[in-house]
Structures are given as structure tokens and as C-alpha cells.
Amino acid sequence: MKWSQFFNTSIGKKLLVGATGLFLCSFVIVHLVGNLQLLLNDNGEAFNTYADFMAHNELIQLVAWGLKVAVIIHFWVALQLTFSNRKARPVKYAVNPGNQTSSWFSRQMAIMGSILLVFLLIHLKDFWWAMHYGDLPKGNFGGKEMTDLYSTVYTAFTTQLWLVFLYVIGMIGLSFHLIHGFKSAFQTFGLNHVKYNGLINFLGVWVWGILIPIGFALIPVIIYLKH
Amino acid sequence: MVHYNMNLTLKVWRQKNAEAKGNFENYQVSEISSEMSFLEMFDVLNERLINEGKEPIAFDHDCREGICGMCSMHINGRAHGPWEGTTTCQLHMRAFKDGDTITVEPWRAGAFPVIKDLTVHRAAFDRIMEAGGFVSVNTGNAQDANNIPVAKDIADEAFAAAACIGCGACVAACKNSSAMLFVSAKVSQLALLPQGQPEKKSRVLNMLAQMDKEGFGSCTNTGACEAECPKEISLTNIARLNREFISAGFTYEK
Numbered sequence: 001m002k003w004s005q006f007f008n009t010s011i012g013k014k015l016l017v018g019a020t021g022l023f024l025c026s027f028v029i030v031h032l033v034g035n036l037q038l039l040l041n042d043n044g045e046a047f048n049t050y051a052d053f054m055a056h057n058e059l060i061q062l063v064a065w066g067l068k069v070a071v072i073i074h075f076w077v078a079l080q081l082t083f084s085n086r087k088a089r090p091v092k093y094a095v096n097p098g099n100q101t102s103s104w105f106s107r108q109m110a111i112m113g114s115i116l117l118v119f120l121l122i123h124l125k126d127f128w129w130a131m132h133y134g135d136l137p138k139g140n141f142g143g144k145e146m147t148d149l150y151s152t153v154y155t156a157f158t159t160q161l162w163l164v165f166l167y168v169i170g171m172i173g174l175s176f177h178l179i180h181g182f183k184s185a186f187q188t189f190g191l192n193h194v195k196y197n198g199l200i201n202f203l204g205v206w207v208w209g210i211l212i213p214i215g216f217a218l219i220p221v222i223i224y225l226k227h
Numbered sequence: 228m229v230h231y232n233m234n235l236t237l238k239v240w241r242q243k244n245a246e247a248k249g250n251f252e253n254y255q256v257s258e259i260s261s262e263m264s265f266l267e268m269f270d271v272l273n274e275r276l277i278n279e280g281k282e283p284i285a286f287d288h289d290c291r292e293g294i295c296g297m298c299s300m301h302i303n304g305r306a307h308g309p310w311e312g313t314t315t316c317q318l319h320m321r322a323f324k325d326g327d328t329i330t331v332e333p334w335r336a337g338a339f340p341v342i343k344d345l346t347v348h349r350a351a352f353d354r355i356m357e358a359g360g361f362v363s364v365n366t367g368n369a370q371d372a373n374n375i376p377v378a379k380d381i382a383d384e385a386f387a388a389a390a391c392i393g394c395g396a397c398v399a400a401c402k403n404s405s406a407m408l409f410v411s412a413k414v415s416q417l418a419l420l421p422q423g424q425p426e427k428k429s430r431v432l433n434m435l436a437q438m439d440k441e442g443f444g445s446c447t448n449t450g451a452c453e454a455e456c457p458k459e460i461s462l463t464n465i466a467r468l469n470r471e472f473i474s475a476g477f478t479y480e481k
Contacts, residue, residue, distance in 0.1 A: 001432050006476040009435055010405075010445035011469055081445050085403035088444035090337050094238075094251065095304035095330045101400055102449035109447060184448040190470030192463050 010084075011188075013077050018185035020074040025182060025208055027067055028174075032215050039222055044150025045141045052146040055131055075117060082110045105180040112177040119170030126156060126163075157220045158227040164220045171217035179209035231261045233325035237272065239284055240332045245340050245348075251330075261321040265308060266291060266298065268320055285344040293317040293457065296392030299399070300345055301332040306396035306455040314394065314457040334395050336404035338441045351441040352393050352409060358437035359430035360413045362422050375421050388415035390458040397452035397460075403444030408452035410438050411468035412460045418471050428475035435472055 006012045034054070037047040054060050105112075130136055131149055139148035157164055182204030186192070191200070234257045242249030259268050266288050273283035289297040298315040302308035308318040323329065331345065339347040377385075389412070397408035414431050417423025423430070446465060453462045 001436075001476055001479065001481070005436075009472075010439050010443075011435060011472045012476065014445055015473065081447075085405070085444035085447070088337050088404035088442055089335050089402075091335050093301060093304060093332055093335050095301075095332070097304040097400070097451070100305065101451040101454035102402070106447065106449040107402055180448075187448045187462070187466055188446075188469055190466045190468075190473060192466030 010081070013081055014188045016073055016077045017081065018188040020070040020077075021181055022185050023070050024067065024074065025178065025185075028208070028212055028216075032212055035219055036215065038150065038153060038219055044139070044148060047150045048139065048141045048146055048148060049144075051131065051149045052141075052144070055147075071120065075113070078110070078113060103180065105176050106184070108176060109180060109184075112173045115173035116170060116177055119166065119173060122166065123170070127153065154223055154227070157223040161224065164224045167220040168217050171213040174216070175209055175213035178213070179205050182208045228261070228321060231321075231325070232258050233261065233320065233323065233327070235259055235268075235323065235326070236328040238328060238330040239345070241284070241344055242333075242341050244343055249341065249344075259320055261319070263320045264291070264316055265300070265302070265318040265320065265322075266316050285342070285346045287346050288316060291316040294392060296394035299334050299347060299349075299394060299396070301334060301399055303330055306334070306399040307394075307457050311454070312457055312459045314392075317457075334399035336395075336398045336443070338404065338406070338443050339395060339398060347395070349393070349395050351443070352395065352406070354441065355406070355410060355434050355437045356413065359426070359433040360417075362417065363426060366422055377420060381419055385416050385419035388412045388419065388460065388464055391416075391456075391460050392458055394457060396455045396457060398443060400451040400455035401444065401446075402449060402451065403447060405446045405452070406438050406441070406443040407446040407465050407468065408456060408460055408462075410434055411464035414468050414471055415464045418467065427471065428479040429481070431468065431471040431475050432479060435468075 001009075007016060034050050035047075037050055038044075040046050054064075127149065130152060131147060136152050137148045138145055139151070140146075141148075157167075183200050186200050234255070237254040237256060238251050239254060240249055241252045254272055256268060256272050259271070263271075266286070269284060269286060276283045287297045287299050289295040291298075293314040293316060296314075298307070300307070300315045302315065302318070307313055307315045309322050310318055333339075333341050333345045334347045334349075336347075338351040339349055342348050391409060391412035393409060395406075395409070398404050398406050401407075414434060417430065418427050448462075448465075450462060453460065
């Protein structure tokens with residue numbers, strides 16, 4: 001089987017979705033730890049220094065473009081799979097089993113992924129695009145002139161309550177997506193082993209599915225409440 | 228178990244042939260014994276329909292012992308009905324109460340076209356088996372015990388995979404109409420044993436390619452197949468299928 005054929009089979013496509021998905025899972029941890037610096041009471045010195053480093057370090061920039069490619073592959077291949085899965089059942093059942101045979105989360109991957117995508121586009125436009133191509137205020141932090149992303153974030157969340165809500169909804173989407181998605185990726189790689197399933201399930205549900213999304217969602221909420 | 232009789236309303240999918248547009252028809256059945264099997268209840272109804280000069284309801288069945296894999300009804304949204312690890316023929320009417328309305332549909336999948344009423348064409352499974360679900364050489368008579376060493380737990384696992392009767396409940400239960408549980412059982416029963424080793428790479432690649440070609444969906448690991456499988460085939464088989472497919476895809480030269 002040629003590579004082109006291999007990655008066009010159902011399992012080959014799922015591998016692409018699973019691998020890019022886990023890569024993105026590794027990203028959200030780094031992103032959360034970095035962004036929690038927004039909550040430090042230092043007028044943005046730590047966060048801005050971090051943001052400046054992330055925006056100018058070449059290795060980081062390379063990984064950042066890799067992330068965007070991963071998002072596109074993850075979205076595009078998952079979309080193809082979703083459509084072919086829908087097509088596989090041309091006549092629907094009159095009665096469906098609901099939660100009797102599968103978890104609700106496992107059936108909502110496409111919808112939660114779509115919520116995440118909308119969130120991601122708005123998020124990138126507001127902060128990533130603005131940071132790289134926009135005209136943001138500058139400031140002097142730690143003796144260096146740099147973009148003041150910190151105050152941009154504070155302005156955004158303290159003046160636009162709807163944006164705070166959008167972020168909370170986006171993170172609910174992330175939570176529900178990862179509760180199933182994280183462990184599902186391991187199953188797709190064939191990693192199903194009685195000695196590790198408990199750990200994978202725990203990490204997927206509690207760390208990536210609940211803890212990390214709550215951590216992200218708290219940032220805009222706390223910023224809004226602080227002002 | 229206390230015996231009781233019940234009156235039921237059946238909402239059954241009727242479809243003249245593969246091309247016809249089907250619809251649900253309602254039937255009242257009375258004095259159904261709690262000790263009847265689900266198919267016996269259909270026998271009673273069909274006998275009445277024949278006596279009334281009407282077309283009986285077509286449904287698949289053969290052994291009625293839960294081992295042949297022919298029966299295939301989607302009952303109240305559940306493949307083979309509400310009981311776990313049970314085929315439709317082994318489902319008994321004590322699963323229902325007097326006055327219940329029961330909706331009965333055929334397996335729904337593009338790869339399983341309806342032949343008539345509740346009967347679907349499952350030849351797609353045969354073609355997947357023909358693509359590689361076998362050992363090509365004659366293995367001769369049964370070997371003496373321990374002639375080929377196989378660990379007991381591995382033999383048990385292979386046997387559990389081989390319990391698949393190919394009924395198609397996994398496809399019927401899956402929201403994507405995926406046949407992964409079936410294919411994984413058929414790949415696993417050979418991949419686990421020494422006799423399956425020489426052809427293991429071409430087998431998994433060919434069977435999966437055929438599965439995709441038949442128009443089954445892909446697996447999203449919801450676990451609905453495992454929940455509905457009358458032979459309780461485990462999801463670990465799907466993980467094994469993925470492993471076999473990935474390692475064959477990365478290393479097989481053809």
C-alpha cells in the first residue's frame with residue numbers, strides 16, 4: 001500500500017486526526033501556563049516579556065506555524081470523515097439509543113470541534129493577528145521596548161462582556177471535545193492496554209477535559225471581575 | 228420467572244424491495260406469552276397475516292440459538308433489542324411489558340441495503356472476508372495438543388474474537404455505520420495465532436481497503452458496537468486492528 005493510499009484509508013485519515021489532535025493537546029498546556037501570567041499583579045511585565053519572546057524566537061515561530069498546519073489538517077480530514085460517516089447511513093433510524101450505548105461526548109465531536117473552530121478564528125484575529133500585524137500599544141517592560149499585549153487583553157475582556165461569554169463557551173467546547181478526543185486518539189493509534197487505560201482516561205477526562213479548559217476560561221472571567 | 232401474557236403494539240418497517248420506499252405499519256398483537264422469543268412473536272403475527280391473506284413480514288433467522296448471526300432487528304433503537312450479549316432470537320418477550328409499543332427497523336447502513344422489510348443484504352461482510360479473512364494454505368488435520376505452542380491467555384483472546392458471528396449489529400449500532408468491530412474480530416482471530424502470521428500484513432491491508440470500498444463509515448471510538456455486540460467482542464480488537472494496520476502500512480513492501 002502506497003503512502004497516498006495509506007493516508008486515504010479510514011484508519012490512515014483517523015491517524016492524521018489523532019496525531020494532529022494530540023499535538024494540539026501538547027500545545028494547550030504550554031499556552032495555558034504562559035497565559036496564566038496574565039493574572040500576575042505586575043502590570044504585565046512577565047506576560048509581555050513572555051509574549052515578546054514567543055513572537056520573536058525562531059524555533060517557537062516554526063512550531064507555531066506547525067500548529068496552524070495541524071489545525072488545518074485536523075479540521076479538513078475530520079470534516080471529510082464526518083461527511084463520509086454521515087453518507088454511510090443514507091436512511092436514518094426512527095428510534096435512536098441515545099446514551100444507552102455510547103457517551104454523549106463521543107457523539108458530539110464534530111459539533112464541539114466546530115464551536116472550537118469559530119472560537120479559534122475570533123481568538124486568533126483578536127490577539128495573534130493584532131500582535132503580529134496590528135498596531136498595538138508599546139511599553140517598556142524590564143528595560144526593553146515591546147508590544148503591550150497585556151493591556152490589549154485587559155481592554156478586550158473588561159470592555160466586552162460578550163467576548164468573555166464567547167471564551168467560556170469556547171472552553172466548554174474544548175472540554176467536551178477533549179473528554180472523548182484525548183483517549184480516542186490513543187485507541188486510534190492502537191494503544192489500548194489494561195495497564196495504561198486508566199491513566200489515559202484520567203488524563204483525558206480530568207486534566208485535558210476539565211482542568212485545562214477551566215484554567216483557560218478563568219482568565220477572561222477573572223480579568224472581567226477584577227475591573 | 229412469573230409467566231404473563233401481554234398485548235403489544237408493533238411499529239414495523241415494511242418495504243417491498245430494495246428500490247421501494249418503505250414505511251412503518253402498526254400491528255396489534257394480543258396474548259403474547261412472556262416466555263416466547265421475539266421471533267416467535269413475529270411468527271404468531273405472520274401466521275395471522277397469512278390467514279388474513281396479507282403479505283407476511285420478511286425477517287432473517289436461521290438457527291434461533293444465538294449462534295448463526297442471521298437475525299438482525301433494530302428494536303426500540305437497539306440492535307438485537309434491549310438485552311446485552313443477546314441476539315434477537317434469544318431476546319424473550321419478558322423484556323417487555325403489557326401495553327408496550329415496540330418499534331422494529333432493519334439494520335440501517337448504505338452497505339447493508341434492505342432486501343425486503345426487515346431483511347438486509349450483508350454480502351459486504353462476505354467480500355471483506357474474501358479480501359483476506361483466511362489462511363491460504365491447507366493447514367491439514369488438527370494438530371496434537373501443544374504441537375504449536377500458544378499461550379492460554381492468547382488462545383482465549385483469539386477464541387473470544389472468533390466468537391463473532393458476523394450479524395452486523397456493530398454496523399447497525401454505530402452512528403457511522405462502521406464495520407470496524409467486525410473487521411477487527413476477523414483480523415484478530417488470525418493475528419493472535421501462529422497460523423495467521425505469514426499473511427498478517429497483506430490480510431489487514433486488503434480487508435481494511437475492502438471495508439472502505441464497501442462504504443462503511445470510519446470508527447469514532449464511541450463504543451456503541453461493543454455495547455450491542457451479541458458476542459461481546461471487545462474494543463481492544465479495534466485497537467489491535469489499528470496496530471496491525473499501522474505496522475503493515477509502514478512496513479509492507481507492496
